[in-house]
Amino acid sequence: MSNKTPVTAKRRLDYQPPAYQIHDIELSFNLDDEVTKVKSLLHVFKQGDHDQPLKLDGENLTLIEVKLNGKSLQQYELTDEALTLSNLPDECFIEIYTEIDPASNKTLEGLYKASGSYCTQCEAEGFRKITYFLDRPDVLSKYTVTIYADKKRYPYLLSNGNKIDSGDLEDGKHWVKWQDPFFKPCYLFALVAGDFDKLTQSFTTSSGRKVALELYVDKGMAHRGEHALASLKKAMKWDEVVFDLEYDLDIYMVVAVDFFNMGAMENKGLNVFNSKYVLADSQTATDEDYFNIESVIAHEYFHNWTGNRVTCRDWFQLSLKEGLTVFRDQQFSADMGSPVVNRIKNVKVIREHQFAEDASAMAHPIRPDEVIEMNNFYTVTVYDKGAEVIRMLHTLLTPAGFKRGIDLYFKRHDGQAVTCDDFVNAMQDANSINLDQFKVWYEQSGTPELTVEQDFAADTGTLTLTIQQHTPVTLDQSQKKPLYIPVRVEYLANDGSSTTDIIHLTQSQQKLVRDGFDVEPTVALLGDFSAPVKVIRTLSAESLLTIALHSNDGFSRWDAAQTIYSQFIHSLTPNGSTLAITQETITALLDGLLESAMEDQALLAEMITLPSVETLVQQVPKYYVESLHSAREKLERIIISHAQPMFEKQYHGLAFTNYDYTPSQTATRKLRNQLLMYIASTEQGEELVTQQFMQSDNMTDTLGALKAAQHAKCKCFDKLMSQFEETWRADPIVLDKWFALHASRQSEDILSRLDLLMGHQQFNHENPNRVRSVIGSFAFFNSTGFHAKDGSGYRYIGQYLQKLDKINPQVASRIVTPLTQWQKLDEERIVKMKAELVRLLDNKDLSNDVYEKVSKSLGYQ
Incomplete structure (x- = not known):
């Protein structure tokens, strides 16, 4: 039984419009290492005719004074969570003086100080840790912000909108005033103060306005910000071309910080980013990093309209x-x-x-x-x-x-x-x-399942597809309704031609009848993954091969190959398989793929990659840990035994060139490193892995060699990892890759290794990136270590989460996820995993973040 007082859930249907609106807010911050003073001036309007009090949210604040229309106010109610003011006029000005301590704020919500810089994160409910306010997204205000700080230590004082004034003070401080002309909710408020390297470019919008682009990064990292700026300009242009959406301020700023709970935050005009999604060069970032930076930069920029303006x-x-x-x-x-x-x-x-x-x-x-x-x-x-x-x-x-x-x-x-x-x-x-x-x-929650039956009348050339949709019961809902599901269908003829349909599935069961076929076509369903559903159907090995090798839809080709691999793997486990794919099917697939001279090398790399353990687990009712891993390894050995000569020929045929982040080069590196994953297990593997590592001029191939050595348990792995650590020990973002590789390694002494990793000089329990790279990598991606039969992996994570929850509940709540997903495990593991959840719950100081997930998981039947 938990010692924690039960927490009342918030419900969507309980929504009520705010009784007050705050049209304007003027904020001033006097940043100081001991105490930061915050003054807010709120222009408040009553919504409608009522006499309700104004309840302003606030957490971890020291209230100094409240004024109403310029006069000190003595009558108010103050709790740990709110400041309540009663008997207010229909329109008024409220001044609130508070003090906060950003340096001791380890939750990284609200205003905090880390690595010598001040930073904010206000989504979802962090603004209440800065000042008393209506901390809800439907209160839209115009912000004017003035920041005071020591000029030498904090030369850059940034906030939302456009800079309208600045000046120096006699005591070595300076100040900057910002004004955002657009109404916004408080979760989009941002403040950053620090000493950075700044990169500056500009973008001219389609209407001819020139927008200043400014990127702020840690000292010495300016050269690693060019890709982020280039990505921003691509995103701005793309949004104009595709959606006619133009940027609306005079300046767009991005700040990269190492201590950040999320990937990035779309604060209006001042995006704050986790450094890993900004900093890149060929020596320190992989192709995947380049892709993620481009994607996340675009995502936060696109929020300017889809999230900020609306x-x-x-x-x-x-x-x-x-x-x-x-x-x-x-x-x-x-x-x-x-x-x-x-x-x-x-x-x-x-x-x-x-x-x-x-x-x-x-x-x-x-x-x-x-x-x-x-x-x-x-x-x-x-x-x-x-x-x-x-x-x-x-x-x-x-x-x-x-x-x-x-x-x-x-x-x-x-x-x-x-x-x-x-x-x-x-x-x-x-x-x-x-x-x-x-x-x-x-x-409606849950993953819909489509059960498909196919019938062909040879005498009339008529094909009939009967599709039933069913969404399994979930903990939160027992009744499910039919969904509107678009299902993309491709009909493959023997001559290689194909036609496509989109079925608009709206009923529990529907039939699609199509005439005009000379012979029964091979039918590929869910092309381009047209809906987030599972498809349950029986396809012959021949049909799966036809789709994998000849479909005009690249996703369908990949999906068919994955199905072949998955069914073979499951046939070797207690789950069995609806169709026993033979070893001959596997070799026919490989021969067809490797001998076809596929132009899309990146797609080929995906098609020869086996399904992840995480994917395989979601395909079966029970996760038999040892047998699933054993079956996957057996298939891997079959593939290597058959295709080794072809893999080596392909690998040596892919030229190493000077690094450039282009689609063609990225595809080549992707294929080469997947081939090396297989080759590493052969006699020549150790030599090729070492050679690629030593000769690599980019992080993609360097990490590709390390991953191959880890996966194949090469003797050279520890030596290469030591060289990597020696080279990059001063760069924590790069070293996160080293942490993650060690933490996801399958070894009997993995828990001792985790202890050693957390004793490294660059590991910091208060830094979310470091914690995710070690503890997160182990919990999410080291399935054999995490699911150790004696329950030691569960105990290790449970004990660490008790400590982490006291530092950063948000990060703890994300890492607890694997502990809550016990439903498919064997009974012995379920008992051990639940025991750790009970230990977590039996903690009166457990955060709401972790309490919610743990209590729901234990209540699951």
Whole structure:
């Protein structure tokens, strides 16, 4: 039994508009190492005729004084969570003087100081740690901010909007005043103060306005910011071309900081980024890092319209901005590189992580109904499944129809805080289509399953597909409704030709009848992953091979290859398999792929990569840890035994060239490093791995060699890792790769290794990146170590989380996730995992963040 007092959940249906609005806020900050003084001046208006008090949110604040219309106010109610003022006039000015201690704020929410700089993170409810305010997204205000600080130590004082004034003071301090002309919620407020290297460029908008672009990075890192700035300019241009959306301020600033809970934050005009999503050069960043920087830079920029200009009415509507913006950054990334490989990347996130969330106690719709801690809303369901729902609208309405809907959405709601229904209604009204059933995607949790039967009448050439949709019961919902699901279908003929359809699935069962076939076609379903669903059907090995080798849809080809691998692996476990794929099927697939001279090297790399353990687990009712890993390793040995000569020939045929981040070079490196993953297990492997590591001129090939050595358990692994650490020990962002490789290594002494890693001079328990690279890598990606049969992996994570929760509840809440996903394990492991959850819950000081996940998991049946 938990010692923690039960926490009341917040519910979407309890939403009430604010009783007051704050049209303007003037903030001043006197930044000081001992005590930071904050003054806020609020211009408050009563909403309607009422006599309700004004309850301002506040946490960890020292209240000094409150004034009403310039006069000191003595009558108020103060608690640990709020400042309440009663008997206010219809319009008034409220001044609030508070003191805070940013240096001791280790949660990295609100205003905090780390690595010598001041920084803010206010989403979702961090602004209440800065000053008393209506900390909710539907209170939109115009901000004027003045910052005072020591000029030598903090030469850059930044906030939202445009800089309107500045000056020096006699005591060595200086001040800067910023004004944001746009109404915004307080979660978009930002302040940064520090000493940085600054990169400056400009962008000329389609209407001819010149926008200053400024990037602030740690001293000595300026050369590693060029890619981020180039990515920003690409994103700004793309948004103008594709959506006619132009940037609206005179300046756009990005600041990179190493201590940050999230990837980045879209604060209006002043984006704050985790350094790992800004800093890159060929020596320190992989192709994946380059891709992620380009994607995240674009994502935060796109929020300027989808999130800032139009924001959420309440946090239950989070997917309104995040799902939509993830879809937009995915479209951008597809246009910048390989559309099919980008799509595969998106689908892996859904299948490995979102499907797992749907199958756990934390299952929830993309617009949740209730929550204890708002920070727990930031999930793969809200973000990535939310993006898939937007993508389905894009498919159903066509790109032109989707653009009409976006245009109407901004015309109606610019400058407002709105709901997911408002977005869908704009899409509906702009295209004269009824989307009432489609809205069920926003309210229903779980992963839909499509059961497909195929019948062919040879005498008439008629093909009939019967599709049933079913969404399994989830903890939060026992009743499920039929969804509106677009299913992309491809019919492959024997001569290699194909035709496509989109089935608009709206009923529990539907039939699709198509005539005119001379012989029964091979049918590929869910092309381009047209909906976030699971497809249950029986396809012959011959049909799967036909799709994998001949489909015109790159995703379908990859998916068919993955199905072949998956079914073979599952056939060797107690789960069995609906179709026993033979070893001959595997070799036929490899021969077809490697001998076809595929032009898309990146797609070939994906097609010869085995499904991850995380994906495999979501395909079966039970996760038999030892047998699944053994079966996957057996398939790997079969592949290497058959294809080694072809792998080596391909590897040596891929030229090493001077590094450039281009689609063609990225694809070559991707294929080469996947080939090396296989070759590393052969007699020549040790030599090739070492050779690539020693001769590499870029981090992609360096890390590719290390990953291959780790996976193949090469003798050279420890030696190469020591060289890597010696080279990069002063660069913590690069060293995170070293931490993660060690933490995900399969070894019997992995827990002792984790202890050694956390004793490294660069490891810091207060830095989310360091914690994620070690503890997160172990919990999420070292499945044999985490799921050790004696429960030691669970105990290790549980004990560490008790300490981490006291430092940073947000990070602890994310890392606890693997401990809550016990549902598919064997009974012995379930007992051990639940025991750790009980230990966590039996902690009266447990944060709401962790309490919510743990208590829900233990309540799951």
